[in-house]
Structures are given as structure tokens and as C-alpha cells.
Amino acid sequence: xxxxxxxxxxxxxxxxxxxxxxxxxxxxxxxxxxxxxxxxxxxxxxxxxxxxxxxxxxxxxxxxxxxxxxxxxxxxxxxxxxxxxxxxxxxxxxxxxxxxxxxxxxxxxxxxxxxxxxxxxxxxxxxxxxxxxxxxxxxxxxxxxxxxxxxxxxxxxxxxxxxxxxxxxxxxxxxxxxxxxxxxxxxxxxxxxxxxxxxxxxxxxxxxxxxxxxxxxxxxxxxxxxxxxxxxxxxxxxxxxxxxxxxxxxxxxxxxxxxxxxxxxxxxxxxxxxxxxxxxxxxxxxxxxxxxxxxxxxxxxxxxxxxxxxxxxxxxxxxxxxxxxxxxxxxxxxxxx
Numbered sequence: 001x002x003x004x005x006x007x008x009x010x011x012x013x014x015x016x017x018x019x020x021x022x023x024x025x026x027x028x029x030x031x032x033x034x035x036x037x038x039x040x041x042x043x044x045x046x047x048x049x050x051x052x053x054x055x056x057x058x059x060x061x062x063x064x065x066x067x068x069x070x071x072x073x074x075x076x077x078x079x080x081x082x083x084x085x086x087x088x089x090x091x092x093x094x095x096x097x098x099x100x101x102x103x104x105x106x107x108x109x110x111x112x113x114x115x116x117x118x119x120x121x122x123x124x125x126x127x128x129x130x131x132x133x134x135x136x137x138x139x140x141x142x143x144x145x146x147x148x149x150x151x152x153x154x155x156x157x158x159x160x161x162x163x164x165x166x167x168x169x170x171x172x173x174x175x176x177x178x179x180x181x182x183x184x185x186x187x188x189x190x191x192x193x194x195x196x197x198x199x200x201x202x203x204x205x206x207x208x209x210x211x212x213x214x215x216x217x218x219x220x221x222x223x224x225x226x227x228x229x230x231x232x233x234x235x236x237x238x239x240x241x242x243x244x245x246x247x248x249x250x251x252x253x254x255x256x257x258x259x260x261x262x263x264x265x266x267x268x269x270x271x272x273x274x275x276x277x278x279x280x281x282x283x284x285x286x287x288x289x290x291x292x293x294x295x296x297x298x299x300x301x302x303x304x305x306x307x308x309x310x311x312x313x314x315x316x317x318x319x320x321x322x323x324x325x326x327x328x329x330x331x332x333x334x335x336x337x
Contacts, residue, residue, distance in 0.1 A: 012082055015171055015202040016044035016067065021076035023062050023226075036062040038226040039076070044204060046170075049197045051213040052206040054223035060206050061099075063223070064175060067204070068096060081171055092120075095169035099176045101160035105149025109140055109159055112148055116163045133309035134162040137192070153180035161189065168312060171202045178212050190216050195308045214238075247276065 021040040027033050037059045044050040054060050065071040066078055069085035083090040103112055110131060117127035135141040138158035143151070148159055157180050164172060174193070178186040186209075193216045196203055207213050213220060214234055222230045230237060251259065263271045307313075 013046050014043045014079075015046045015081055016042075016050075016204065017077075017079045018042050018063075019077040021063075021066070021078055022074045023059075023066065023071065024074045036226050037066075037073075037076075040223075040226060040228055042221050042228060042231060044202060046202050047197065047200045048218040049193060049203040049205060049216050051217035051220035052204060052223070053208075053210070053213060053220055058223040059226040060223060061175075062226075064173060064204075064206060067173060068094070092167070093170040095164035095167060095172045097160050097164040097172075097174045097177055099179065101156045103148045103156060103159060103163075106147055108145045108147055109135060109151075110144045112159055113162060113166055116166045120167045122166070130166055130168075130309065130311055131162075133311055134165060137307070137309040137312075138162050139188070154182060154185050157181055158185070161192075165309070165312060169201070171204070172196060173204045173206075175206045176208065177205065178207070178209060186212065192308060196312070199308065199312060201312075 019041050021037050022035070023037040024032050025034040025036060040059070040063070052060050052063060062071065066073055067080055067085055069087075069091065078085055080087075081090045081093055085091075104115070107115060113131040113134060114127050117130060122130065131144075132141070135144050138161060140155060140158055140162075143155065148156055151159065157177070161174075161177060164174070177193070178189050181189060190212060193203055193205065197216075197218070203216075205213060205217060217234060219231065219233050220237070221228055248259070260271065260273065
């Protein structure tokens with residue numbers, strides 16, 4: 001039996017809204033011990049990639065557990081996809097990748113995805129189609145019959161991402177999605193996150209890897225001691241308005257001396273001059289791609305990703321989140337109703 005995806009406030013452009021959210025952990029005698037969240041307020045708009053940042057103990061994990069309905073807030077208000085976090089209809093539209101990929105080690109990759117597909121009400125043909133497409137997407141089709149207990153941490157992480165997307169969720173919650181992945185895997189996961197955002201999916205990303213967050217997030221929230229310390233777009237928070245950078249094509253020595261002389265006269269001091277450089281990730285990926293082209297063959301680990309699974313691409317932004325003719329689905333990962 002499928003889930004009814006109609007929800008309250010369906011036209012609201014906020015996928016998540018928190019107001020004065022407070023969570024106090026108490027001891028056995030109900031005495032307050034830790035105030036994990038202290039009046040937290042934030043919102044995540046539908047279709048955006050939102051980053052949740054903060055040091056250990058800042059309240060990130062508590063926030064995720066509240067969003068998944070695994071904890072009750074002590075005070076405040078929280079809505080997810082227009083309903084309370086414990087609403088079964090809201091849970092049916094959430095995909096969740098936990099920080100640790102808790103998978104049954106004796107099941108193969110195929111069996112793992114089939115298991116989650118069964119749990120969320122997908123028919124047999126649809127389960128097989130989505131599993132095929134997801135295994136292609138994460139580059140593990142060649143390892144589909146291997147037990148996941150034999151996988152490296154990075155390969156298990158990819159299966160964890162696939163199970164979080166098996167239900168074609170509207171909201172995807174990712175906790176440290178690139179943990180354990182090599183640079184190629186990190187780039188592929190970041191590209192997939194960007195593609196999900198372009199397809200109208202809402203992605204909440206919690207990570208300690210700030211470079212990953214900077215690459216994919218539209219907006220971020222930085223937590224400390226359970227309170228919001230900064231929130232905004234990457235550009236708003238990081239752009240230095242007091243400095244200007246000018247990039248020039250390669251110049252002949254005489255032309256460069258002329259430009260520098262004019263800058264010196266305008267600034268009243270010597271300008272800083274250096275050569276731009278690529279980041280290490282781009283150089284690494286280029287080097288590996290050259291090696292791959294020079295020695296083609298079946299990879300020993302994960303293969304390159306062709307992009308989003310077709311059933312995810314086919315979902316219209318703002319629609320019911322399912323490909324035409326597919327059965328209703330439930331939540332991925334730990335967000336099962």
C-alpha cells in the first residue's frame with residue numbers, strides 16, 4: 001500500500017522551518033544536564049542545498065534527529081515538508097544517509113537496495129529498475145552481487161547514498177556524505193548533490209569538510225553551543241568587499257610592466273602579483289582521468305558516475321517526486337515511517 005503524498009502547506013516554499021527550537025537532555029531524575037539546542041531558528045527553502053556546520057557538540061546531530069522525528073524538542077516549533085517531523089506522510093518523502101552506513105554485511109548490493117525498496121512499498125519491476133539505475137549512478141554495477149560487508153568504506157558509503165534515494169525523496173538529509181571517499185568519489189557525490197538541487201530536490205548537508213560544503217551549498221548555517229552564529233549564502237559570508245581581484249590573460253613583459261606602473265600610480269603602493277593556480281582536487285582528478293584513459297578496463301573499486309539515476313532526473317521539480325507509473329514510496333535510510 002502506497003503513501004498519500006498530499007501534505008499541509010504544500011505550496012509553502014519552505015521545506016524545513018524551525019522556530020525557537022530548544023532541546024535539553026535530562027538525567028535519570030529528569031534534571032537538566034545538557035542544553036543541546038537553545039532557541040534555534042532557521043529555514044530551508046524547497047529546492048536548495050543547505051549546509052549545517054559546527055564543531056563537535058554544537059547541536060548538529062540533535063538537529064538532524066529532531067528533523068527525522070527520532071527526538072522530541074523540549075520547546076519550540078519544527079515543521080518538515082509542511083508537517084510535524086513524526087508525520088508518516090512527511091517521513092515517506094525523506095531520504096536519509098546517516099554518518100555511519102549501517103548495512104547488512106551479508107546482503108549483496110542488489111539485495112540491499114531490494115530490501116529498502118520492499119520496505120518502502122515499491123513493486124518488483126520498479127525495485128529492479130531503480131536498483132539498476134542507482135548502481136550505475138554510484139559506479140557499482142560491476143559489484144552488485146558482492147556482499148556489502150566486503151566493500152571498502154567508500155563503496156559502502158555509495159550504497160548508503162543509493163538507499164537514501166531509493167524512494168525518490170523530496171528532502172534528502174546527508175550526514176557526512178563524503179566520509180571515507182577518495183577525491184574522485186567526493187567529486188562524484190558533490191556533482192550528484194548539485195544535480196539533485198537542480199532537479200528541485202531539497203538537500204540538507206551536515207559535514208565537517210568545509211571545502212565540500214563551499215562547493216555545493218546555496219546557503220549555510222553555523223552552529224555553536226546550540227545557537228545559530230551565522231547564516232547566509234556562501235558569497236554573502238565569504239566575499240571580501242574591501243579587496244578587488246583582477247585576472248588578466250598572459251601578457252608580454254613590456255605590457256605587464258606598463259599595467260603594473262599604472263596600478264602603482266593609482267594605488268600609491270606596489271600591487272600584489274602572482275599566478276592563479278588550480279585547486280588540488282581539480283589537478284588530482286585530471287591526473288587520474290588521464291591514467292584511466294591510458295589504461296582502460298574494469299575498475300577494482302567504484303566506476304565513474306554517469307550522473308543522476310534516470311528515475312530521479314524524470315521527476316518534475318515541485319511534483320510528486322516520482323517517475324511516471326512508479327508506485328508510491330517511503331523514506332530512505334533511518335527515516336522510515
